Amino acid sequence: TAVTVLADWLLPRVLDGESAALAIGLWAENSPEWIIADLALWHCSERHRGSIAAVPLPGFFSAGQLAHVQRSTAMRWLLLAEDCDSSLPVVASWATPIAGLRLARLADPTDAVAPSWAADTVKISFTSGTSGQPKGVCLPAALLDEVIGALARRIQSGLSLQTLAPHLNLLPLSTLLENLAGVGVPLLLGRPVIALPGAALGLQGSSGLDPAQLLQALHQHQPGSLILLPQLLQVLVQMRLQGLPLPESLRFLAVGGGVTSAQLLAQAEKLGLPVYQGYGLSECASVVSLNAPAANRCGSVGQPLDHVQVRVVDGRIEVRTAVPTHYLGDAPGAGPQWLDTGDLGEFDAAGFLHVSGRAKHLLISSFGRNIAPEWVESELALCPAVAQAIVIGDARPWCAALIVPRPGQAEALPAQLAELNARLPDYARIQQFRLVRPFSPADGTLTDNGRLRRDVIAAREAAQINDIYASTTHAQEAPMSFFQRLQAETARERDYLLASPLIRRCLDGDSFTLEEYIAFLSQAYHHVRHTVPLLMAAGSRLPPEQERYREAIAEYIEEEIGHQEWILNDIRACGADAEQVRHSQPAFATELMVSYAYDGISRGNPMCFFGMVFVLEGTSINLATAAAQIIQQRLGLPDRAFSYLRSHGSLDIKHMQFFEKLMDSVQSADDQAAIIHAARRFYVLYANIFRDIGVSARLQEAA
Template identity: 35%
Template sequence: MTHRVFRALALHGLRTPYKAALRSNARRINYGSLANFLAQSANILAGSPRVVGITTSDPLEAALADLALTFHGHVAVHVPPFFSTVQRAHIFEAAGIETFIGECDAAAVTEGLPRPEECPPLDGPLSLPVIGARRIIFTSGSSGTPKGVLIGEKQMAAAIAGLDKAILPNSEDTHLSLLPMAQLLEQVAGLYLPLLAGAEVCFCPEALHALFGGPMAPVMAAMSEARPTTTVLVPALLSRMVSELKSTERIAPESLRLVAVGGAMTSPALLTSAKSQGLPVCEGYGLSECCSVVALNMPERARPGTVGKVLDGVQVRIDDGEIVVSGPTVMEGYVGQSPVTGEWRTGDLGRIEDGHLIVEGRKDWLIVTPQGRNINPEWVEACLCADPCIPAAGLHLAQDGQLEIIAVVTGPVDPARIERLLAGLPHYARPVRVRFVPASHEGLLKPGGGIDRSQLPQLSAMLPYHSLSHDQKECVA
């Protein structure tokens, strides 16, 4: 399918050479220049396949590197700029990276790609891409130790085909890319899918900072200027976007037809608030191990409380409450481990109702209280994350057997505010105390949404707490 994308890109370069393909602030790369760039990059990337790390923090440069490496049949490894030094070093070793494109904090060989704007024009059509390109996506999961998900041509082909049928991108689309290019979701839905359709991709370099609590003004300015038709968000970024629109008494651009949100559970209150501000939000569900997207709602047929219908070509069944995925999107395997054959047990709990998938949370995150209550922490956490000052939260059972929640904050938050956010929960699910941690805490926030749960016990031991006024204890007959 990336072959199909490159064939389409070659046609766009011939038929609409001056149409914008990629844009970032004042920089604009048209389809003709992009085709010239892919041909010219052969001077550097020709030869046998090798594993190449992409370490640039500039999303446009990361996209160019991804396209070039894929076109020339190499293994692309995005090194997330938000990973810690230890995590990055682990990626270098685990993936067996041979050379790098971009900045590198290790003594290694780096390669420089030509600037598309300076590449000479092609004498004829763009050649066919080299077969066999792959990518390794490192995800921290719940342990904090990055795991390398190996994605090949088959997985990319199926994911792009499924999204193409669901979203129906066209050449008039403008995709606003706000998630890091290191995330597989943005590579598939925010780069390859728009280019397949001949659409334009607009990058906002400042979005990475906003994702971790930085100012939203550049993101809102980019949205206003680009007037996008599609974008992909995580709940924390959606919450902050809604807050910005409300505080400035504005609504989202009327050009938007789809705002896909995923990566973590999104509260119904946030979804309702987003729609009132003109954001056509639709929940989706996926994981890197299944090439990112498994199911997606669409505005014209969205079912509240679900993540939509399973993508065409993907199969899902429920086994003892667990979501099990099969089909061509299932990864080749984890780097350094045995290949995956057949279906993939996601570890997520869920059910299917009237053809729509409902995700209930992670199986191994389920909390069983001393009173025998089963509580999915994401349900409780989503209530806090509807607040734009709380990009993430982590509920856990403390050593004294009581529920407590750790709120990741971008500014001062009063405990009474926490109580109000949790007021709609049943009595047994409400934590008895809250601890606050700044969003700047290294490695705590996940760009795909959520919190690194491996840090919760340590944070609980070191942070002061604030008691919440409701009494969480209950009698059991």
């Protein structure tokens, strides 16, 4: 195999003339080559017990952190990808038998310490922790095997492996959690692993994320399992709340790496996401406890795995493994010992572990109330406008937050914080907040697994914090905006649309024919050609006091003129007769939707037309771009066959941003009710167009 080929090639080169233990670094983006290199190093270590230890290097480590790792391990060898540049000093390098992977000889650090680790160590996992230089945890092979085996047994309970799709690595493979649970466990269970660079998944750098690209990648690769940080789970939940469908292949979403809000977990469960929270730490070789299909309690981190013992002493969680670990440079322990994790928690009556936060992070207000900031931060993460947040308030009269907003959503924060505060006890409410620049491992404000480095952030934002508590004004509460109401009160009907079999088959990569795509375009033509006439009709019926909405309609008309011709061009690119479509009659479902729109404008409140705008443009944003790529890959059509879908996917994002502000200006209760009522009806009417296409296609196949 590639693993043994690489191991056989490596051993004579790295052991030549060496007598001391060797640390060999691994530096690459997520890829099959990373996995091969990691397994080869493990193979080398087991063949030469105590001689070789693999050191996975996080790609977001700074040059100073990498230099510290090299000094503390006396690392002189580095396996790295051809397209990766290391800040470590390379003396020479060689191509390996594995394409895209090379071996580099590093310059000896002048202040290196003599390496010291137990003879059974196969891997040294460096974690940046919450302060100071990265610390290396020496991990023995026996413990890693126990963790992988225990995880496999837990995951198997209540889950059919025969139907489980591949695991997709989202976290860096240099992270111990993804390394063991995202590679070791699937391989033990005989499941495939998909390893892709972060850029291919919409993951940019250490903390950037492109949700649209992530969704596209999920639909393209159809994974069965993922490992998520709480921030990634929040993104998936927001996708579902916005009506974005996730692949039905997803069967097991493990979440860990920080305290996750019980409400977020419950929300995910309600939305049908198979989420299972776990808990672990590097000092115990990652996972200690995990929920699973056969035993899952929302809000807990599961029951302990069968290879560890866990107890709670004075509110603090302690863990003991049969095979001990130790920090690099420390003497190995004499045997199994209880490790004080520093985490606060408790067991419930059924043996499920609940974690509330870190003991050393506990905030004690000037009124003597104890507050775990992780708990409030996990609630803050539920706010759609919050990308990152840290809660402060130690020795202060009330809590405040430093918030990194999502792009373009800062204005929504006061209203969302008001909703959050209504759920929190008075002593934990966020009374003030300030906007700050993003937190990242690159600037030392986050650890390698995404945890906040509170002291570093407090130092960086000292001026902001002083300004917060110099003010005596608390955060003002604000009601939910009308646009938020519109989203919330049409959720059931939106789900009806997204559950349409044709949409599901398309986005899940199942059977989808050219005839169905042409049928979709044909019906799109028959309702899009009415967009401008409908806009004109609505504008003509608006009273003078609603002139601002007439102006908005005029802008829409200017944007929408001629879009039906784009669709006919797409039909021609598919090889179909566009002129026949132009002169044909719409399907019954399409005619019904268009007729309802004209009727609502002429007999009812013309503002109802904005309900149709909300449905059609919101659906374009959610589905168009991803659907275009999936259909093109499946049918092999040229780019010119997707001008309607692709242009509307991007164009309607701008429209929807404008639309949100426009809707939030609607003050009349009658107008708001008309828009919500119409949106509900249009979701169902639009869904029936897709359902009619699917039924017609099946009838044609049967004939």
